[in-house]
Amino acid sequence: MKVAGPVLALGAMSGTSLDGVDAALLLTDGERVHRFGETGYRPYSEAEREVIRAALGRWPGEPGVAEAAEVVEAAHAELLARFPQAELIGFHGQTLAHEPRGRGTHQAGNGALLAAALERRVVWDFRSADVALGGEGAPLAPFFHFALARWLGATEPVAFLNLGGVGNVTWVDPRADAPEAEGALLAFDTGPANAPLDDLMRARLGRARDEGGALAAEGEPDSEILERFLSAPHFSRMPPKSLDRNEFDWLLKAVTKLETADALATLAAAAALSVGEALRHFPRPVARVLVSGGGRHNRTLMTMIAAAVDVSVLPVEAVGLDGDMLEAQAFAHLAVRVARGLPTSAPGTTGVAAAVSGGVISSPGK
Numbered sequence: 001m002k003v004a005g006p007v008l009a010l011g012a013m014s015g016t017s018l019d020g021v022d023a024a025l026l027l028t029d030g031e032r033v034h035r036f037g038e039t040g041y042r043p044y045s046e047a048e049r050e051v052i053r054a055a056l057g058r059w060p061g062e063p064g065v066a067e068a069a070e071v072v073e074a075a076h077a078e079l080l081a082r083f084p085q086a087e088l089i090g091f092h093g094q095t096l097a098h099e100p101r102g103r104g105t106h107q108a109g110n111g112a113l114l115a116a117a118l119e120r121r122v123v124w125d126f127r128s129a130d131v132a133l134g135g136e137g138a139p140l141a142p143f144f145h146f147a148l149a150r151w152l153g154a155t156e157p158v159a160f161l162n163l164g165g166v167g168n169v170t171w172v173d174p175r176a177d178a179p180e181a182e183g184a185l186l187a188f189d190t191g192p193a194n195a196p197l198d199d200l201m202r203a204r205l206g207r208a209r210d211e212g213g214a215l216a217a218e219g220e221p222d223s224e225i226l227e228r229f230l231s232a233p234h235f236s237r238m239p240p241k242s243l244d245r246n247e248f249d250w251l252l253k254a255v256t257k258l259e260t261a262d263a264l265a266t267l268a269a270a271a272a273l274s275v276g277e278a279l280r281h282f283p284r285p286v287a288r289v290l291v292s293g294g295g296r297h298n299r300t301l302m303t304m305i306a307a308a309v310d311v312s313v314l315p316v317e318a319v320g321l322d323g324d325m326l327e328a329q330a331f332a333h334l335a336v337r338v339a340r341g342l343p344t345s346a347p348g349t350t351g352v353a354a355a356v357s358g359g360v361i362s363s364p365g366k
């Protein structure tokens with residue numbers, strides 16, 4: 001079914017850091033952002049998180065996957081029911097495994113079940129069509145970043161950096177006719193961001209994160225490990241390119257020999273150096289890198305990023321955006337694009353053969 005004009009869409013994202021579900025309302029026609037709306041957050045309980053964690057790296061039908069999907073569906077149903085005004089829902093689900101050149105991409109959570117539970121149309125499975133056409137299936141926020149650059153009134157190229165479990169960056173030329181136009185966007189995953197930091201905090205101190213990067217600030221990065229890190233194949237690959245959450249597991253193992261503060265400093269430095277490497281791929285330099293995602297609250301990480309690049313690095317709040325909700329807003333925007341049959345990825349964002357409109361639409365009755 002096609003929609004015309006702006007739609008009040010609700011986007012939901014359960015990110016790789018496994019902290020919980022973000023939801024955000026957005027009034028958009030899929031091209032232009034008309035208005036930002038209310039947001040919500042529903043953390044996973046420790047028990048729920050364990051169920052999801054146990055299924056990481058697994059594929060449909062494998063042990064623990066159905067249980068993880070149930071947790072994801074129930075948490076979303078609970079959170080999204082708080083937004084009865086939403087006309088359309090964009091449901092990303094929880095990525096459990098991502099091997100675009102191998103077995104595919106796997107997001108847990110069935111959008112058809114949510115459509116029935118919430119009695120709303122739900123757009124979901126955003127990544128599979130892109131992967132089927134040879135794309136990386138990620139990142140998908142770039143088409144929203146294009147709309148944001150326009151919303152900001154940018155007239156020069158600008159970059160959006162998301163520091164979630166994994167980092168991803170989008171270079172936007174706002175003067176292009178459309179996000180799928182050649183040269184409008186270049187996007188790719190930068191490297192690990194918070195996931196290894198969180199994993200280390202959990203393993204060593206039983207804490208969810210290094211609040212503000214305070215512990216990392218007390219440590220010294222290990223230059224030998226960082227040198228090895230930068231020689232990883234990811235950094236010599238040309239973008240677009242995407243990463244699995246666990247692709248840099250070896251890095252976490254490599255820092256086990258270090259004191260906690262030094263290990264955290266090394267992991268934060270690795271994330272920051274990845275951003276420095278990323279900027280070298282930009283078609284033209286940018287004046288600003290606008291940062292979203294939880295990593296922008298990590299002052300040590302932000303300081304290290306600022307040192308790794310020679311442009312200004314600002315949280316997206318500096319330009320009036322909400323850095324905790326940007327990905328949820330992205331999936332609201334993308335849902336409307338899917339409903340309108342507009343593309344959601346292009347060769348410059350995922351390496352897909354040609355611009356494609358991903359996503360499956362489930363209606364409550366079906």
Ligand SMILES: Nc1ncnc2c1ncn2[C@@H]1O[C@H](COP(=O)(O)OP(=O)(O)OP(=O)(O)O)[C@@H](O)[C@H]1O
Binds near residue numbers: 213
């Ligand atoms: N105050 C803080 N201090 C340090 N780190 C923080 C803080 N707040 C959030 N973070 C980090 O940000 C992470 C969450 O970021 P975010 O919610 O953007 O990730 P995500 O959306 O789950 O991941 P992705 O974008 O990769 O899918 C937390 O796991 C934590 O490491």
Ligand SMILES: CC(=O)N[C@H]1[C@@H]2OC[C@@H](O2)[C@@H](O)[C@@H]1O[C@H](C)C(=O)O
Binds near residue numbers: 095105165189
């Ligand atoms: C496969 C997958 O879920 N990838 C996520 C992950 O988290 C950050 C980065 O890696 C990005 O590629 C993507 O999410 C964002 C929302 C995206 O698609 O733009």
